[in-house]
Amino acid sequence: MNQHLPAIIVTVPLLSAFVITAAGWLNKKLCFPIAIAALGVSLYCSISLLISVASGKIIIYNLGGWAPPWGISYTVDPLNCLVLVAVASVAFINIIATKKNVEEEYPDKIGAFYTLYVLFATGLIGIVITGDAFNLYVLLEIAALTGYALLGMGSRRAPLASLNYIFLGTIGACFYLLGVGYLYIATGSLNMKDLSAILPAIYHSKTILFAFIICLTGLFIKMALFPMHAWLPNAYTYASSPATSLIAPLTTKVMVYAMLRITLDVFTPQYSFGTIGISHSIVWIAIIAIIMGSLMALAQRGLKKMLSYIIVAEVGYMVGGLWLGNRAGITGSILHIINDAAMTLCLFLAVGNIIYKTKTDSFDDLKGLLKKMPLTMGAFILGGLSIIGVPPTCGFFSKWYLISGGLAAGHYAFVAALLFSSLVNVVLFFRIIEIGFFEPFKEHVSGHHECITDQIAGNRIMIEEAPAGMVIPLVIVAGFLIFLGLMTGNIVTSIIQFAIPAGIS
Amino acid sequence: MEDVISFVISKYNYWCYIVLLMIGLYAMIVKNNLVKKIIGMNIFQTAIILFYVSISVKKEGTLPTIIIDPVTGTHTARAADYINPLPHVLMLTAIVVSVATLGIALALAIKIYKEYDTLEEDEIFAQIRKK
Amino acid sequence: MIWQLDIVILTLVIICGIGAITVKDLLGAAILFGAYSFMMCLLWSIMGAVDVAFTEASVGAGVSTVVFVAAVFRTSRRSKD
Amino acid sequence: MKIIGLIAVFLCGCLLVYGASDFPGWGDPSSPASTHVSPYYIETTMEFTHVPNIVTSVLADYRGYDTMYETTVIFGAGIACFLLLRVVKKKDPVSRLYRHKATGITLRIKKGGKIPDKSNAFERIDSEWVPYDLIIQISCRLLVPLIQIFALYVIAHGHYSPGGGFQGGVILAASIILIAISYDLRSALKIMSERASAFLSAIGVFIYAGTGALCLLLGANFLDYAALDSLLGSGMVMARSHGILIVEIGVGIAVMAVMICLYYNLSSEGKQDEGL
Numbered sequence: 001m002n003q004h005l006p007a008i009i010v011t012v013p014l015l016s017a018f019v020i021t022a023a024g025w026l027n028k029k030l031c032f033p034i035a036i037a038a039l040g041v042s043l044y045c046s047i048s049l050l051i052s053v054a055s056g057k058i059i060i061y062n063l064g065g066w067a068p069p070w071g072i073s074y075t076v077d078p079l080n081c082l083v084l085v086a087v088a089s090v091a092f093i094n095i096i097a098t099k100k101n102v103e104e105e106y107p108d109k110i111g112a113f114y115t116l117y118v119l120f121a122t123g124l125i126g127i128v129i130t131g132d133a134f135n136l137y138v139l140l141e142i143a144a145l146t147g148y149a150l151l152g153m154g155s156r157r158a159p160l161a162s163l164n165y166i167f168l169g170t171i172g173a174c175f176y177l178l179g180v181g182y183l184y185i186a187t188g189s190l191n192m193k194d195l196s197a198i199l200p201a202i203y204h205s206k207t208i209l210f211a212f213i214i215c216l217t218g219l220f221i222k223m224a225l226f227p228m229h230a231w232l233p234n235a236y237t238y239a240s241s242p243a244t245s246l247i248a249p250l251t252t253k254v255m256v257y258a259m260l261r262i263t264l265d266v267f268t269p270q271y272s273f274g275t276i277g278i279s280h281s282i283v284w285i286a287i288i289a290i291i292m293g294s295l296m297a298l299a300q301r302g303l304k305k306m307l308s309y310i311i312v313a314e315v316g317y318m319v320g321g322l323w324l325g326n327r328a329g330i331t332g333s334i335l336h337i338i339n340d341a342a343m344t345l346c347l348f349l350a351v352g353n354i355i356y357k358t359k360t361d362s363f364d365d366l367k368g369l370l371k372k373m374p375l376t377m378g379a380f381i382l383g384g385l386s387i388i389g390v391p392p393t394c395g396f397f398s399k400w401y402l403i404s405g406g407l408a409a410g411h412y413a414f415v416a417a418l419l420f421s422s423l424v425n426v427v428l429f430f431r432i433i434e435i436g437f438f439e440p441f442k443e444h445v446s447g448h449h450e451c452i453t454d455q456i457a458g459n460r461i462m463i464e465e466a467p468a469g470m471v472i473p474l475v476i477v478a479g480f481l482i483f484l485g486l487m488t489g490n491i492v493t494s495i496i497q498f499a500i501p502a503g504i505s
Numbered sequence: 506m507e508d509v510i511s512f513v514i515s516k517y518n519y520w521c522y523i524v525l526l527m528i529g530l531y532a533m534i535v536k537n538n539l540v541k542k543i544i545g546m547n548i549f550q551t552a553i554i555l556f557y558v559s560i561s562v563k564k565e566g567t568l569p570t571i572i573i574d575p576v577t578g579t580h581t582a583r584a585a586d587y588i589n590p591l592p593h594v595l596m597l598t599a600i601v602v603s604v605a606t607l608g609i610a611l612a613l614a615i616k617i618y619k620e621y622d623t624l625e626e627d628e629i630f631a632q633i634r635k636k
Numbered sequence: 637m638i639w640q641l642d643i644v645i646l647t648l649v650i651i652c653g654i655g656a657i658t659v660k661d662l663l664g665a666a667i668l669f670g671a672y673s674f675m676m677c678l679l680w681s682i683m684g685a686v687d688v689a690f691t692e693a694s695v696g697a698g699v700s701t702v703v704f705v706a707a708v709f710r711t712s713r714r715s716k717d
Numbered sequence: 718m719k720i721i722g723l724i725a726v727f728l729c730g731c732l733l734v735y736g737a738s739d740f741p742g743w744g745d746p747s748s749p750a751s752t753h754v755s756p757y758y759i760e761t762t763m764e765f766t767h768v769p770n771i772v773t774s775v776l777a778d779y780r781g782y783d784t785m786y787e788t789t790v791i792f793g794a795g796i797a798c799f800l801l802l803r804v805v806k807k808k809d810p811v812s813r814l815y816r817h818k819a820t821g822i823t824l825r826i827k828k829g830g831k832i833p834d835k836s837n838a839f840e841r842i843d844s845e846w847v848p849y850d851l852i853i854q855i856s857c858r859l860l861v862p863l864i865q866i867f868a869l870y871v872i873a874h875g876h877y878s879p880g881g882g883f884q885g886g887v888i889l890a891a892s893i894i895l896i897a898i899s900y901d902l903r904s905a906l907k908i909m910s911e912r913a914s915a916f917l918s919a920i921g922v923f924i925y926a927g928t929g930a931l932c933l934l935l936g937a938n939f940l941d942y943a944a945l946d947s948l949l950g951s952g953m954v955m956a957r958s959h960g961i962l963i964v965e966i967g968v969g970i971a972v973m974a975v976m977i978c979l980y981y982n983l984s985s986e987g988k989q990d991e992g993l
Contacts, residue, residue, distance in 0.1 A: 167546060184592070590755060604700055
């Protein structure tokens with residue numbers, strides 16, 4: 001069975017989605033166990049794949065028994081295994097952590113929710129593992145369509161934000177499809193390995209140049225790089241928390257992974273970073289993205305929206321790191337995919353718990369929350385420290401690689417933007433800690449008497465944590481941030497090192 | 506001059522796909538009504554399908570179904586005789602994706618209409634700002 | 637294939653496409669979109685993509701139009717642009 | 718805004734035209750697209766799958782994995798529409814209309830009022846009701862079986878002529894939608910309930926993915942229908958052909974159910990009470 005792992009990792013969640021639909025109509029209690037079992041199998045498979053490809057082995061699996069380039073084949077290498085583990089574990093942890101929340105938000109539609117949840121995870125896992133350019137498009141659409149539906153349920157403004165996401169997401173996906181069409185018209189192949197073998201002979205062609213640019217534009221829209229980020233903040237802010245904490249950590253990162261695959265594997269790094277000479281301008285776009293994302297995060301008064309803008313800035317980190325075009329930068333970029341998935345999961349789960357208890361996420365209602373929900377706020381602060389980049393949390397290490405990549409490439413503006421964004425993040429998170437920690441000064445408006453009762457009440461703030469089922473996974477994720485940080489050396493030497501093509505110094 | 510004309514005529518399908526693509530994109534960017542935007546999105550998607558189908562054409566090629574000789578029951582499969590089937594397969598998938606997107610987009614539009622009682626984007630934004 | 641027919645249908649496709657996004661009545665736009673899909677399907681069958689044309693005829697011109705009409709019926713026919 | 722949009726779109730178009738100028742000539746049989754991968758399909762389809770329609774064999778076998786996800790996309794759309802629109806709570810509408818069949822008198826039952834006894838003398842009607850048109854109803858009723866037979870033909874004959882599971886499924890769905898339009902939504906719901914359509918959509922895709930998983934269990938790669946030989950006992954080539962038929966049937970069922978589900982939810986705003 002071991003050689004079939006690449007098929008099982010996607011098939012089991014896919015098949016479970018149909019079973020969940022049926023279970024939703026028969027017995028709603030069955031939906032959750034089936035979903036969690038399927039995602040658990042997926043996680044197990046991804047980890048055993050990671051173990052078997054560590055040290056640079058490559059597994060090729062031909063679906064339908066047809067050899068590439070005629071059939072569709074999976075190529076499992078260290079890079080996509082690493083991302084696979086991240087995707088599978090985020091989906092797995094999130095489904096446990098949000099169980100209570102889902103039951104309250106979608107009392108009648110649990111079956112439909114979990115079906116879409118599992119399909120979304122399947123789509124992302126498929127994007128990561130596939131070795132076929134067109135198959136990637138189909139899976140992109142599965143992940144996107146289920147994402148639209150999940151994000152469309154929520155507050156009053158959610159449907160409009162989600163419709164906006166549909167328009168931009170469709171433009172992005174269609175541009176990607178068009179780029180694949182350009183590649184197909186010039187080469188006649190769709191398989192990524194085959195493409196990379198054919199392409200170098202025809203790099204002078206204008207069609208190839210346009211294929212590259214159109215593909216990248218599509219992926220940039222999908223990953224919300226700065227000028228194309230308009231869909232992201234609203235869509236994530238107004239959706240319900242279980243959907244946000246699934247989609248926010250994963251979508252943008254998987255798109256960054258797809259960009260890595262296109263620039264490093266389908267095209268050669270020499271072509272992407274050298275021949276066509278756009279790498280410098282893309283790094284500048286990334287710099288603008290980092291600065292604008294941080295500044296806009298500073299202007300927000302709600303937790304979810306602030307985090308959404310932080311994601312916009314983080315996308316700038318990863319894109320910039322890749323297009324620096326040197327080993328340290330790309331290492332930082334890949335490492336940041338994993339770390340950012342973990343950090344955003346931690347932050348969004350914490351915000352989910354806060355919203356679950358207080359029903360709001362605006363800054364004004366965070367007062368005294370550090371005493372009321374110590375574990376949740378502790379995890380939130382740890383996530384914040386990681387976003388800022390305080391050692392030994394994982395955020396520090398990827399930022400370290402990114403900065404050293406920037407220095408090695410002589411791109412000091414990028415380094416400055418990273419430092420600026422860290423500074424802004426310090427302001428952002430310490431502002432929240434201040435609000436949450438210090439008791440608000442009561443204004444003496446309505447007389448002395450009331451003030452005393454207020455103070456008494458203030459001293460007796462009870463610990464009102466969210467249910468244990470929500471807090472324990474959150475604490476585990478928070479602990480994982482530090483664990484990831486300590487494991488950085490191992491991850492880099494035994495996995496990421498093999499993921500970067502040999503030609504890059 | 507004749508070169509230019511023959512150049513334009515030889516690829517007129519590709520120019521048409523670009524025109525349709527731009528019509529769709531224009532509707533999605535500029536139009537104010539949500540259903541209009543959704544129509545634009547569909548035109549955008551069909552334009553790309555037209556592009557792919559144009560790739561598959563071969564002059565002197567016939568439909569991609571192997572012709573079996575009715576008398577002998579044998580067949581000759583020479584690649585140049587048949588139209589390239591691969592883009593057709595890909596585009597069947599793309600059509601399905603477009604109808605799926607259409608369904609979800611219209612469901613969201615109905616939900617929006619229930620909430621705001623209008624489909625015009627500026628009126629919706631005015632209502633949001635008022636709150 | 638006959639290139640004159642091809643040109644005529646291509647023109648009709650573009651006209652229907654422009655019409656679908658310019659008419660003020662959304663029901664009319666939905667029907668024009670159906671016509672657009674049908675012209676597109678003719679175009680593809682001329683190019684020899686019969687399977688794609690068949691799908692487009694049943695999905696684009698058929699179900700999509702019905703779904704559009706249903707949605708317009710449930711919302712409003714009015715459009716400012 | 719309009720002018721900026723127009724200029725942006727125009728510039729984008731010019732860029733694309735510039736990019737397209739390098740394309741190989743239109744319809745050129747020696748372009749890379751026609752010579753690299755696709756000849757293999759044309760030359761081997763009879764040998765490996767015994768399916769003359771190359772599009773079907775590529776769709777369901779060579780690139781069957783894509784098609785599985787294509788069906789999943791449709792399935793996901795159906796579920797998404799259900800999640801977004803369906804109003805599950807049974808809220809009585811403010812008033813319901815009943816019509817006495819013999820006399821044509823319409824009763825308006827206020828909220829909480831009692832529904833007329835089930836003597837079949839009354840029938841429920843929509844709030845926007847038009848008198849029955851005999852010609853439309855009878856002709857639609859006559860058309861429905863013809864449409865369904867044609868749909869089954871399209872599914873079954875996809876090996877030899879244009880068509881297949883997807884087109885056939887849509888046509889099958891069209892027959893039910895025709896009833897929903899010419900009568901009303903409730904008549905269609907009696908023929909195909911919402912529950913049935915949800916189950917059928919899941920079962921349809923399950924047939925597809927399950928066939929793939931069955932091949933996996935039989936020891937071959939995922940979706941390698943040749944493995945079905947040990948069950949069907951008809952040789953590797955015919956096993957592929959039969960495998961294609963099985964998955965096409967699955968696609969047909971799933972697409973039919975999802976299209977009906979989409980129409981039900983969109984035309985009734987998720988209440989599944991009054992349709993178009």
